[in-house]
Amino acid sequence: xxxxxxxxxxxxxxxxxxxxxxxxxxxxxxxxxxxxxxxxxxxxxxxxxxxxxxxxxxxxxxxxxxxxxxxxxxxxxxxxxxxxxxxxxxxxxxxxxxxxxxxxxxxxxxxxxxxxxxxxxxxxxxxxxxxxxxxxxxxxxxxxxxxxxxxxxxxxxxxxxxxxxxxxxxxxxxxxxxxxxxxxxxxxxxxxxxxxxxxxxxxxxxxxxxxxxxxxxxxxxxxxxxxxxxxxxxxxxxxxxxxxxxxxx
Numbered sequence: 001x002x003x004x005x006x007x008x009x010x011x012x013x014x015x016x017x018x019x020x021x022x023x024x025x026x027x028x029x030x031x032x033x034x035x036x037x038x039x040x041x042x043x044x045x046x047x048x049x050x051x052x053x054x055x056x057x058x059x060x061x062x063x064x065x066x067x068x069x070x071x072x073x074x075x076x077x078x079x080x081x082x083x084x085x086x087x088x089x090x091x092x093x094x095x096x097x098x099x100x101x102x103x104x105x106x107x108x109x110x111x112x113x114x115x116x117x118x119x120x121x122x123x124x125x126x127x128x129x130x131x132x133x134x135x136x137x138x139x140x141x142x143x144x145x146x147x148x149x150x151x152x153x154x155x156x157x158x159x160x161x162x163x164x165x166x167x168x169x170x171x172x173x174x175x176x177x178x179x180x181x182x183x184x185x186x187x188x189x190x191x192x193x194x195x196x197x198x199x200x201x202x203x204x205x206x207x208x209x210x211x212x213x214x215x216x217x218x219x220x221x222x223x224x225x226x227x228x229x230x231x232x233x234x235x236x237x238x239x240x241x242x243x244x245x246x247x248x249x
Contacts, residue, residue, distance in 0.1 A: 005030060050095045052162070053245040058096070064245065071242025074235055079192070080225050081239070084158045098161035098246065103135045104223045105154035107195055107216035111181040112203050131217060132179060154218025166247040179217065182209075185240045193236055196227035 005012040005024035016023060019033040041047055056062040064072065075081040086100045110131075117128045124130055136153030139145040156178040165185060167174055176182040182191065187209050194213070201212035208214065216222065231239075 048095075048162070049248050051249045052247055054242075055095065057245070065241065067238050067241040068245055069242075070235070071238035071240070074231070074239050075242055078235075079189075079229055079231060079239055081161075081192075083225050084223075085161050099158045102158050103152065103155035104158055105134070105156070105216070105218055105221045106177075106192070106226055107154075107219070107222045108177040108179060108181050108191075109203070109214035110217040111177075111179040114179050133218060134178065136221075151221065153220050154216070155221060161243060162246050163248055164246055165244045185243055186236070189236045189239050189243075192226045193229045193231045194227070 005015065012024065015030070015033060015037070018037065023029055023033050053062060053064070053068075057064050075085075076087065084100055084102060084104060085098045087096045087098065116124055117130060121127075133140070133149075133153045134156040136149045136151070136155060139152055140149035164176075165174075173183055176185070176188045182188045190209070191213065199212045200215055201208055203214050205212055205214075
């Protein structure tokens with residue numbers, strides 16, 4: 001048996017079929033081949049069909065509701081969502097990707113329910129004192145990039161908003177933000193709108209996520225484009241309505 005492939009795997013024969021018999025003879029080569037295979041699949045039409053209502057709207061096949069149209073206008077305007085979640089395609093004429101692939105710290109509060117806090121010391125020696133420094137935490141581990149760590153603490157990759165509301169069933173509760181603090185699109189949009197407007201409060205405060213917010217997990221390097229958008233609750237609802245048009249069929 002080759003060193004890098006296990007006969008217990010369901011995919012080792014397919015891996016050799018695609019990449020050649022020798023791919024399993026070297027661990028690094030095997031991992032590189034697996035990574036390229038996954039990346040190619042994720043770029044395929046099966047994984048990203050671009051068949052959402054918004055895509056059909058761009059193709060002139062369907063109309064958006066009035067609320068969805070208002071949400072799209074806000075997304076590109078007052079709400080500043082398009083600043084990071086770019087609608088423009090990666091290449092001219094390409095599909096809207098809803099990310100500019102940069103990193104940002106939106107100031108998400110600490111999530112007390114984060115299961116990482118309960119991991120054994122061998123995995124998380126800091127326990128509940130752990131703070132996710134995001135990109136800055138990674139850069140600090142690399143001598144060649146360590147000088148950029150402080151300026152990037154708390155920053156996480158801007159995710160695509162495609163399929164942001166897709167779920168296996170309507171009652172399924174999704175988690176948003178790098179640590180899963182937000183449990184609905186309504187909470188997420190409300191936070192973007194009011195992070196710097198509403199007062200600070202402790203976790204589990206009766207007004208949490210409605211009339212107040214806990215402090216950011218990492219208060220440094222906060223994204224200044226969000227936090228005080230001046231939107232009404234009705235406008236927040238319109239943005240959520242638009243986001244729900246991004247789910248592929």
